Amino acid sequence: MTDNAPAPLIQFAGVTKRFGALTVLDDFNFEVAPGEKVTLIGPSGSGKSTVLRILMTLEPFQEGRLTLAGLSYQEPGGTGPFKASERHLREIRSHVGMVFQSFNLFPHMSVMRNVAEAPVRVLGLSRDEAQARAVDLLAMVGLADKKDHFPSQLSGGQQQRVAIARALAMRPRVLLFDEPTSALDPQLVGEVLAVIGDLAHEHDLTMLLVTHEMRFAREVSDRVCFFDKGRICEQGSPEAIFTAPSHPRTREFLASVLR
Ligand SMILES: Nc1ncnc2c1ncn2[C@@H]1O[C@H](COP(=O)(O)OP(=O)(O)OP(=O)(O)O)[C@@H](O)[C@H]1O
Ligand SMILES: [Mg+2]
16 A cells, blocks of 8 residues: 555454354455455355454454454453444444345335334434435335335345345445345346446445455456455455466466356
8 A cells, every 4th residue: 555545444454263263364454445345255164254244243353453444343441252342333333334145134124114214223314314315225226116015025136225225324434245146046136236336336435245246346346355264365456366366276266266
């Protein structure tokens, strides 16, 4: 990073994450600039989801430091597995949204309520304000006409687009996508990628995306990081990684997924 580059929005410094005897992230260093779109690729079990889950405060870590928007994930003297109070974790989470492989919509709520509920409850918006925001976002993801439907009445691709609108309704600075199209029938993948692609191109949102859609990763990413065994083995521009990977593990992985 050059001297006049902006301060990183996300900074992992020497983070180690273990599950019992298994070390999943090993002295992990990773920085993301504001507005950057970064794709994480790599073999199963290499730690990609763990990085996103730690950022979302769904997993604690054992060693090292992590900051997001200047907030440390650990408070001085903090106790418990997260070494931070629930209030502090909530503040961090207010900057981060996450879209999961399995949508995770609230099944008993309409599409409108799925998108509007958290802005009312967590951000304190009036119901009218939250619904106006939801209407705009549902239009953006192409689902204006589905606002009164329930998740079970939607296709997987539509449910995932609602999940993206729901995450955006909180106006996060960082949006995390963990294999957002992996649970979809192949003919529904394109509509979800189109929404994510629009977001990547039109917003100053910082995005971290785990995906197996290599062509898409190449189109939307500023940087691609190849994970292997809990570390970033190689990273660079999509062109560099996809056309001239320098590490044998990257070449081997790409050969197996780009068949
Ligand atoms: N809750 C858990 N308890 C124990 N081990 C876990 C837990 N969650 C993840 N792991 C292990 O941590 C390692 C990294 O998992 P992670 O989910 O980050 O991999 P990944 O790169 O996202 O893989 P995939 O491409 O299969 O989603 C794996 O070995 C996994 O089995
Ligand atoms: Mg994963």
